[in-house]
Amino acid sequence: MSFFCFRNWPWAATCLKAGRLCWRLPSRCRAGLYLEDLYVKPGYRGRGYGKAILKKLAAIALERQCGRLEWWCLDWNRPSIDFYLSLGAEPMTDWTVYRLTGDTLKNLAAPDHAPAHSSRRSGAGAAGD
DSSP, X not given: OBOOOGGGOHHHHHHHHTTOOSSOOOSSOOOEEEEOXXXXXXXXXXXXXXXXXXXXXXXXXXXXXXXXXXXXXXXXXXXXXXXXXXXXOOOOTTOOOOOOOHHHHHHHHSTTOOOOOOSOOOTTSOTTO
């Protein structure tokens, strides 16, 4: 499960106590349900299994008072994209996925790492604030 509300993250309270707001909170702070992967074996596709799984996850999200159900899909996976669109899902065109791996991940995690400050700000709040 993925959350976007500070009340669900203990470390965020520490961040706020330090006098820094990490990002602007949405006006209605609600948890979201995140699906890591949905894979239906080729021989079982077109039989309603994918829809049944997403239908059940939607019910769980509502039961847990989540504000959304979300997942990622590769840009080239047209059959899946068409399937998700047929369910009424909307692609998030205003988000970009970022990733740290290998040495870059280790460097950022190192205790002596000082974050770079930028005067450029976008969206609801700066990521480093």
